[in-house]
Amino acid sequence: MARLFTEQFAFSAGDSVVVIGLGRFGSSVAQSLIRLGHDVMGIDKDAELVQRWSNALTCAVQADSTDVNVMRQLGVADFSHAIVGIGTDMSSSLMTLMTLTELEIKDIWVKAFTAEHGQIAQRIGAHHVVYPEADMGARVAHLITGRMIDFIEFDDGFAIARIHAPASTHNKTLLVSRVREHFGVTVVGIKRANEEFEHATATTLIQPGDLLVVSGLTSKIEHFAGSTEKR
Template sequence: MADLFKTSLAFSKGDSVVVIGLGRFGCAVAQSLVRLGHEVMGIDRDAQQVQLWADRLTHTVQADSTNVNTLRQLGVADFRHAIVGIGSDLSASLMTVMALTELQIKDIWLKAVTPEHGQIAERIGAHHVVHPEAEMGERIAHLITGRIVDYIEFGEGFAVATIHAPVPTHNRPLGDCGVLNAFGVMVVGVKRAGENFQHALPETVVMPGDLLIVSGPASKVEEFAGRATS
């Protein structure tokens, strides 16, 4: 779930980020951000969680994130990005967003447990709302048939997927296949067994067993993936 969230984060390298709520989701995102070179302050009410992650994050603090004065004293107002990963207490999650809004944090992300939770969070100041459980469920639904190896859907029905090379592309240069005109998707990468992905060029010949990275409208990507067995 955290991977889906991470792919959406458009932080500059070295940005400082405060992660509030050190549960499974918050910790996974925080740790990923540290690996990407960001300074991360982790905040949680649970002293045990704070202690557990003290050596893995830049800073960890036991505190009540719903109290704006507490956050101000911790210097949270100096952070450009804040991630609210509280999932067990919706009231605390929303009150934390309100406190961050009062501190005028420029970029507030929230993990939503329900659609209603996300809608309320946006109304009171969250700039980005993610639904990791729902997104992961949708992703698995696309993968379960075996035709799609990996799948990420973005807003407005646009998707990027790794698929098994469909039959109409076999043993032909991509430039001769007319994939974009015929199927409405674009092939951006090709991978052969034992080799790394390479950029797809018009002269790239696709072989049976190759993997393709394709992008386009979600429905078109699914339809194109279905040609792998036809």
């Protein structure tokens, strides 16, 4: 789950990030950001969680994230990005968000567990809202169908996916199969067994067993992935 969400974060290399809430979601995201080369301060009111992650993060602090004076003293205002990963306490999550907006953090991400939570967070000042449970549920559902091997879906319904080459494309070049015209999907590249990844061009020949990296609306990718008609 952490990899899915860190892929969404448009952070520059070396950016500093404060992660508030070191439960399952927050700690996973924090660790992933560390592996990607970011400096991460973790904040939680639970001393046990802070102790658990103190050696894994750049620094971990036990503090009340809803207190703007405490957060200012910790230097949170100097961070480029903030992620509010507080569990199921909506009040603490929103009060922490208010603190971050008062500190004028320029890029704030909030984990929301209901649509109402997300809507309020956006009105208060969250720049991005993520729904881990809902998004992961949709992701798993797509993968269970067997049509997609992996995919990332963005807020506007646009997705990038890795799929098995549909029967409709077998033994044809992309120019001949006209995937974009027929399905509204772009084939970005192909991966063939024991061969290097290849960026797709009009003359790329698709063979049975090839894996395709495609982009487009999720619904259109699903349709394309399941296409069997020999055009």
